[in-house]
Amino acid sequence: MFNIRRYDVEADSPKDTSPQQQQQQQHTPSLSASERLAKLNARLSKNKKAVSSSTEAQAPVHVGNNNNSNRNSTNDNQHSIPDGDTKRKSHSKDGTKEISYKRSREFEEAREAREEARKHGKKWEKRAKELKDSDLIPNDVRMAMKAEAEAAAAAAKGIHPITPASTITTTTAKEQESKETDKSDGQNTGADEDMEDKEHKENMTTEHDPAQEDDQGIKQFVDDAAVDAALADLALVPLPTFEAKEISAKEREQAKSMGIPDWLAHPTQIEPEINTPIDASMFGFSSRLIKQCRKAGIEECFAVQTAVIPVLMRARHLGDIRKAPGDLCVSAPTGSGKTLAYVLPIIEILSQRVVTRLRALVVLPTRDLCVQVKETFETFSKGTDLKIATSTGQNSFAHEQNILVGDAHTQQPVLGGHSRVDVLITTPGRLIDHIKSTPNFTLQHLRFLVIDEADRLLNQSFQDWLYHILNAIHPSPERKLLGADGSETIQVKRDGLGFPIHDAIAPGFLSSFFQLPESDVEDPKALSVQKLLFSATLTRNPAKIASLQLSDPQYVAVQEGGEDGEEKQKYTTPAGLTEHMIVCDTSEKPLMVLHLLHHLQVRSALCFTKSVESAHRLYKLIQLYEKIRTTMPAQSSTSLDSEMKNVKSDKKKSSGAAGGGEDTDDSSSDDDSTDSNSGDESDSSNEDEDESDVEMDNVEVSTKGVSDASPSSSSSIAVSNGFTDDMQIDSVVQQTRPESGAIVVAEYSSDLSKTKRQSILRAFNNGEIHLLICSDLISRGMDLAPVANVINYDVPVYMKKYIHRVGRTARAGKTGTAYSLVEMQEARHFKEMIAKAGHWEKVSRIKVRDQDVKDLVPGYTKSLAGLKDVLVSSARAGKKGSSHGARRMHK
Numbered sequence: 001m002f003n004i005r006r007y008d009v010e011a012d013s014p015k016d017t018s019p020q021q022q023q024q025q026q027h028t029p030s031l032s033a034s035e036r037l038a039k040l041n042a043r044l045s046k047n048k049k050a051v052s053s054s055t056e057a058q059a060p061v062h063v064g065n066n067n068n069s070n071r072n073s074t075n076d077n078q079h080s081i082p083d084g085d086t087k088r089k090s091h092s093k094d095g096t097k098e099i100s101y102k103r104s105r106e107f108e109e110a111r112e113a114r115e116e117a118r119k120h121g122k123k124w125e126k127r128a129k130e131l132k133d134s135d136l137i138p139n140d141v142r143m144a145m146k147a148e149a150e151a152a153a154a155a156a157k158g159i160h161p162i163t164p165a166s167t168i169t170t171t172t173a174k175e176q177e178s179k180e181t182d183k184s185d186g187q188n189t190g191a192d193e194d195m196e197d198k199e200h201k202e203n204m205t206t207e208h209d210p211a212q213e214d215d216q217g218i219k220q221f222v223d224d225a226a227v228d229a230a231l232a233d234l235a236l237v238p239l240p241t242f243e244a245k246e247i248s249a250k251e252r253e254q255a256k257s258m259g260i261p262d263w264l265a266h267p268t269q270i271e272p273e274i275n276t277p278i279d280a281s282m283f284g285f286s287s288r289l290i291k292q293c294r295k296a297g298i299e300e301c302f303a304v305q306t307a308v309i310p311v312l313m314r315a316r317h318l319g320d321i322r323k324a325p326g327d328l329c330v331s332a333p334t335g336s337g338k339t340l341a342y343v344l345p346i347i348e349i350l351s352q353r354v355v356t357r358l359r360a361l362v363v364l365p366t367r368d369l370c371v372q373v374k375e376t377f378e379t380f381s382k383g384t385d386l387k388i389a390t391s392t393g394q395n396s397f398a399h400e401q402n403i404l405v406g407d408a409h410t411q412q413p414v415l416g417g418h419s420r421v422d423v424l425i426t427t428p429g430r431l432i433d434h435i436k437s438t439p440n441f442t443l444q445h446l447r448f449l450v451i452d453e454a455d456r457l458l459n460q461s462f463q464d465w466l467y468h469i470l471n472a473i474h475p476s477p478e479r480k481l482l483g484a485d486g487s488e489t490i491q492v493k494r495d496g497l498g499f500p501i502h503d504a505i506a507p508g509f510l511s512s513f514f515q516l517p518e519s520d521v522e523d524p525k526a527l528s529v530q531k532l533l534f535s536a537t538l539t540r541n542p543a544k545i546a547s548l549q550l551s552d553p554q555y556v557a558v559q560e561g562g563e564d565g566e567e568k569q570k571y572t573t574p575a576g577l578t579e580h581m582i583v584c585d586t587s588e589k590p591l592m593v594l595h596l597l598h599h600l601q602v603r604s605a606l607c608f609t610k611s612v613e614s615a616h617r618l619y620k621l622i623q624l625y626e627k628i629r630t631t632m633p634a635q636s637s638t639s640l641d642s643e644m645k646n647v648k649s650d651k652k653k654s655s656g657a658a659g660g661g662e663d664t665d666d667s668s669s670d671d672d673s674t675d676s677n678s679g680d681e682s683d684s685s686n687e688d689e690d691e692s693d694v695e696m697d698n699v700e701v702s703t704k705g706v707s708d709a710s711p712s713s714s715s716s717i718a719v720s721n722g723f724t725d726d727m728q729i730d731s732v733v734q735q736t737r738p739e740s741g742a743i744v745v746a747e748y749s750s751d752l753s754k755t756k757r758q759s760i761l762r763a764f765n766n767g768e769i770h771l772l773i774c775s776d777l778i779s780r781g782m783d784l785a786p787v788a789n790v791i792n793y794d795v796p797v798y799m800k801k802y803i804h805r806v807g808r809t810a811r812a813g814k815t816g817t818a819y820s821l822v823e824m825q826e827a828r829h830f831k832e833m834i835a836k837a838g839h840w841e842k843v844s845r846i847k848v849r850d851q852d853v854k855d856l857v858p859g860y861t862k863s864l865a866g867l868k869d870v871l872v873s874s875a876r877a878g879k880k881g882s883s884h885g886a887r888r889m890h891k
């Protein structure tokens with residue numbers, strides 16, 4: 001037990017913290033409201049005592065965790081009043097006697113008492129002011145503080161302080177009686193004195209019995225008017241109340257039959273428009289964090305942040321080992337600010353830590369997202385000494401180990417539960433490697449486990465990552481100090497005799513690593529970790545949710561309510577998003593992209609294809625087109641007409657599509673190759689299996705697809721125009737300078753090196769790239785500020801992917817447009833998919849006729865003709881070890 005206490009103190013005790021941190025830690029909501037109010041009551045009695053007696057100096061008053069007295073002696077020694085109740089009882093009794101019998105001292109005492117109470121009141125006023133901005137103090141404690149301040153102030157004016165109802169009545173009556181007796185008789189009688197004593201004893205026994213207090217009791221203890229005054233004076237902002245979504249009996253029945261738990265079927269629904277100023281007291285942010293937010297241009301918290309941050313900030317104090325914080329699942333549209341909804345509270349809470357431990361783990365599906373989230377953490381943690389790291393496999397394993405726990409070979413590694421980082425942002429695969437193979441890497445101190453893009457990750461069973469994480473955060477009696485190979489999983493310091501020193505082991509894990517003698521007073525330790533799941537398309541698959549082993553979960557969903565209170569859509573898209581579809585033949589799709597670029601002036605666009613190779617081909621084609629266009633003489637209208645005819649006849653040959661090139665009504669597409677009975681009201685398992693591991697794209701280049709659509713691959717144009725080499729983005733940007741009028745296009749895929757990816761994203765963010773063609777590597781989570789348009793070159797088969805892709809634009813309240821190029825044979829499925837998600841009326845159709853694209857055709861034809869050669873030389877260059885080294889020709 002001694003050791004357990006020691007480690008608690010070392011990890012989180014306020015002894016090394018700043019006074020402000022200590023205040024916050026004192027006021028964490030670890031006692032029940034009734035217990036805290038019992039403490040308040042005791043202090044209020046003390047104030048009353050100040051009126052009746054000034055002979056004894058008042059001890060500092062503390063609204064704190066008296067129940068911790070047997071756990072954390074440091075806390076109590078610093079902040080609690082030992083044996084307060086007993087002392088107050090006897091003292092109060094004596095005090096009353098003094099009033100009764102020593103009237104001559106009364107004026108002097110009253111003067112001193114007023115002085116004391118005034119000081120006392122000021123102290124509380126000051127304290128309340130200091131703590132005003134911190135929502136770590138629960139409302140009821142604030143009220144208690146305020147009530148106490150008022151009581152003290154009242155006492156200073158000679159009015160009785162707020163005291164328990166029973167005490168007010170009896171004591172006031174008694175004093176009154178005493179005074180009246182004094183007035184009439186000039187002295188008290190022995191019988192009166194006995195009565196007085198008896199009544200006081202009765203008061204005292206009912207006054208301080210927290211065990212018997214319930215909410216009813218609380219109401220008696222606090223004067224309503226004082227509470228109102230306290231609230232008004234402290235300008236408290238109550239937590240926003242959100243309504244749980246009303247669901248119909250049919251929906252309820254459906255959810256039940258599908259095994260969806262009640263909490264998941266009843267999300268707390270939040271309208272997207274609810275914004276709250278960043279300095280609102282409900283967030284309890286420090287001035288440091290508010291300053292950082294303002295610096296980053298954040299003045300208000302978005303709806304998802306308004307809903308989530310207060311819940312996280314109030315959930316649990318870092319050092320509390322008794323109460324498990326509830327888990328949270330959050331579903332909010334793309335670009336609605338989910339990242340800051342967890343980044344800000346994590347930083348704010350962890351910034352109070354004394355010792356570095358790995359306390360926050362953020363799991364994300366891709367490396368790029370890890371980098372992005374790390375940057376966000378770094379921006380907002382400026383001014384703290386929190387250490388933030390990523391582990392994604394882009395650096396060597398040994399390098400990452402060194403960052404996390406030190407290098408065993410070159411320097412002293414951190415032992416036991418120590419860590420060199422506070423926050424780790426990681427992909428699942430690399431995390432599992434560290435759990436399995438990095439000595440002393442441990443999740444035992446984890447306070448936050450964030451699973452961002454949760455449905456994507458839950459869909460990925462890679463290395464059983466979830467099983468390993470859950471195993472690592474749960475203390476288990478089976479866990480051994482030694483691993484299967486006999487090596488120490490956690491290396492601990494040893495004393496001179498070789499006995500292990502339980503240094504830095506989390507209280508809940510001591511029994512996992514060490515054989516401790518059983519004790520009757522041992523309390524079970526609650527799991528300290530809070531699991532936070534975020535997604536724009538959170539799964540409701542019961543099996544997947546169950547696999548997370550959530551504890552006391554809540555589900556918060558940001559979505560628009562329908563007129564009758566029901567959600568309109570299965571997935572909510574950003575309010576500023578406009579969606580279009582263009583139905584066309586397969587072979588016309590590149591031409592449609594050119595149409596968007598040249599006729600609809602689409603810029604700052606992301607264009608999603610179904611694979612890396614498809615992205616590469618389209619990229620080469622458009623690049624070639626731009627080169628040809630900017631060097632080609634203008635053609636006459638007649639020759640354009642004849643070129644158009646050629647394209648259309650070639651298109652018929654190549655695609656075999658019936659019905660010519662005209663856009664047809666959706667119903668005319670009879671080739672619906674998709675499985676239309678795969679889904680139901682919940683996320684279908686098919687939908688969950690939608691995405692492959694995008695980080696693992698196996699890259700192959702084929703000359704099929706776009707090049708197949710070439711009217712004549714033999715009519716190869718000269719490719720001595722600088723495009724035959726492996727085209728580096730920098731050179732591309734240089735070659736197609738905006739002043740030449742060319743559209744700058746680039747490709748982005750897992751095939752590129754980390755440096756190249758970063759330079760492409762930088763160029764795109766700087767507006768140097770007009771069209772970025774990519775696979776789904778950046779379809780989720782990536783926040784590229786300039787994206788004004790999204791083109792679904794290959795429409796996704798599943799709605800979730802559609803939602804994430806189009807969600808790269810219209811972020812953070814901005815507007816944006818999405819275009820989906822729907823092949824005729826896909827049209828029916830596309831419509832069904834969109835309609836099933838309740839989204840059909842949002843998508844409008846654009847009809848593109850021959851004459852609309854006539855001027856693009858000559859250049860397009862020439863580009864197609866030259867594409868094959870370009871691809872071949874590009875692949876050859878790739879083989880020589882260029883950035884496309886992984887590419888293979890696929891004839």
Ligand SMILES: Nc1ncnc2c1ncn2[C@@H]1O[C@H](COP(=O)(O)OP(=O)(O)OP(=O)(O)O)[C@@H](O)[C@H]1O
Pocket residue numbers: 297298299300301302305332333334335336337338339340535536780781782783807811812
């Ligand atoms: N309160 C705010 N005020 C202004 N901008 C904000 C605020 N919160 C977030 N943002 C900005 O909004 C953009 C989108 O935020 P974020 O990436 O967190 O969205 P998201 O909900 O995680 O989207 P996705 O589902 O696509 O991952 C970011 O550029 C972020 O900086």
